[in-house]
Amino acid sequence: MKNLQETFTELLRRAATDLPADVESAIERALREERRGTAAHSALTIVLQNTAAAREASAPLCQDTGTHTWYVYLPDGHPTEEIRKAIRGATAQATRKSYLRPNQMESLSGVNSGDNLGAGHPVIHFVPWKKPGLHADVLLKGGGCENCSTQYSLPDQRLGAGRDLAGVRACLLDAVHRAQGRGCAPGILGVAVGGDRAVGYRAAKEQFFRPLHDVNPDPQLAGLEADVLSCANRLGVGPMGFGGRTTLLGVKATRLHRLPASFFVTVAYMCWACRRASVTVAGKDVRFSQTALAGRP
Numbered sequence: 524m525k526n527l528q529e530t531f532t533e534l535l536r537r538a539a540t541d542l543p544a545d546v547e548s549a550i551e552r553a554l555r556e557e558r559r560g561t562a563a564h565s566a567l568t569i570v571l572q573n574t575a576a577a578r579e580a581s582a583p584l585c586q587d588t589g590t591h592t593w594y595v596y597l598p599d600g601h602p603t604e605e606i607r608k609a610i611r612g613a614t615a616q617a618t619r620k621s622y623l624r625p626n627q628m629e630s631l632s633g634v635n636s637g638d639n640l641g642a643g644h645p646v647i648h649f650v651p652w653k654k655p656g657l658h659a660d661v662l663l664k665g666g667g668c669e670n671c672s673t674q675y676s677l678p679d680q681r682l683g684a685g686r687d688l689a690g691v692r693a694c695l696l697d698a699v700h701r702a703q704g705r706g707c708a709p710g711i712l713g714v715a716v717g718g719d720r721a722v723g724y725r726a727a728k729e730q731f732f733r734p735l736h737d738v739n740p741d742p743q744l745a746g747l748e749a750d751v752l753s754c755a756n757r758l759g760v761g762p763m764g765f766g767g768r769t770t771l772l773g774v775k776a777t778r779l780h781r782l783p784a785s786f787f788v789t790v791a792y793m794c795w796a797c798r799r800a801s802v803t804v805a806g807k808d809v810r811f812s813q814t815a816l817a818g819r820p
């Protein structure tokens with residue numbers, strides 16, 4: 524139990540201070556796209572300098588160390604309470620070690636809990652699997668980008684969007700246009716087509732565990748992801764909304780069944796600081812990685 528808490532503390536350190544390689548590469552590519560001397564170029568330069576400095580110092584990439592969403596894969600029937608305790612202990616420990624800033628506050632009083640623990644936080648999902656060990660994925664998502672997440676109910680008269688792929692596309696571009704760089708662009712869209720309102724948000728957020736370079740095995744969604752990414756980057760919103768060629772770093776979509784009466788399109792918006800990390804524990808063998816199981820298409 525003590526060892527597991529230490530492992531999870533290290534996982535949180537990696538998530539909070541070390542931007543995943545695929546995200547950093549996408550920002551480097553974006554920098555090469557922007558013209559020197561522009562605000563967009565300097566914004567991305569600062570982001571990359573900040574990323575290197577955070578990694579070097581084991582300091583948070585951003586002062587908002589976010590809402591933590593965990594997916595823990597463990598053998599069917601394995602008691603979950605000790606895992607939950609280890610995650611909560613690790614959250615408090617990582618806060619004491621300043622890998623995390625104390626951010627969680629009671630909603631009405633505004634009183635900060637001081638250790639990032641509180642009602643509903645961290646968010647923990649358990650997933651049974653057939654292997655003997657345990658695998659955990661954690662995602663840290665800031666509040667500024669969460670404010671840009673949104674949900675549409677099709678048909679949408681304002682957008683002229685019907686209940687089809689073209690309607691979904693219209694929603695995604697509208698969400699990016701309305702964000703106007705808020706939520707610290709360049710961002711990443713996690714998208715769920717269908718489901719109900721609650722499941723849509725969960726599935727949309729799960730998409731952030733996917734590496735930016737993967738290709739959706741669903742050809743329709745792969746086409747949607749590529750098309751929206753390319754169109755969004757021609758809107759001219761740019762990094763932090765300063766104008767430029769990179770408004771999004773990626774689009775990741777999934778589809779769910781729905782009822783005949785409703786057609787939701789849920790858009791989770793993630794900032795450039797897409798912080799995630801994974802660990803697999805099998806006996807004494809502990810392997811950290813940037814390869815998540817959650818969100819796989």
Ligand code: SF4
Binds near residue numbers: 794
């Ligand atoms: S949106 Fe992201 S980068 Fe911006 S302040 Fe929040 S966590 Fe930090």
